[in-house]
């Protein structure tokens with residue numbers, strides 16, 4: 001009787017509820033600023049160029065926008081390729097959440113949206129955390145060709161069974 005016809009009033013996407021591209025752009029910038037200042041992970045940006053930072057920021061914004069239902073196409077690398085060799089651990093992971101939580105407070109993100117944002121990150125955790133550091137692999141295998149990747153030294157990450165879960169085989173758009 002008084003009900004809205006289905007389809008005319010769909011629940012808005014997380015992208016829309018967060019305020020769209022510009023809001024996500026600012027949110028990601030604030031999160032990266034906090035990451036740079038964080039005692040456990042700030043050093044990662046010590047030797048990153050300005051232009052790499054700009055690319056990282058835009059790709060991060062595009063990735064999140066696409067994940068959250070925006071009409072945006074992420075053109076960066078898949079999450080496994082991006083993070084393989086970074087040697088990220090639970091310490092890095094927790095530090096990232098410290099930064100996100102500080103941004104939730106700064107931007108007044110309501111708890112239900114916080115939970116959805118956290119769920120997006122959790123979904124990609126297996127693709128991001130647990131890889132050996134590429135530098136460590138190279139130093140431990142003087143015989144390997146460093147241009148060919150850790151696989152050629154017999155170091156496979158993620159393990160084949162985990163790989164299908166985290167989309168490791170998806171091609172890159174680069």
Ligand code: HEM
Nearest residue numbers: 041044056059060063076077082092093096121124125128
């Ligand atoms: C689920 C959690 C995470 C997601 C969804 C994510 C997402 C991304 C995306 C979309 C990019 C850009 C890729 C590209 O430019 O092709 C990126 C790059 C990067 N991420 Fe993550 N990330 C996550 C966790 C982390 C953590 C915990 C750290 C370290 C504390 C980290 C450090 C980096 C760095 C340093 C880059 C730049 C790499 C480069 O340009 O080569 N990420 N990440």
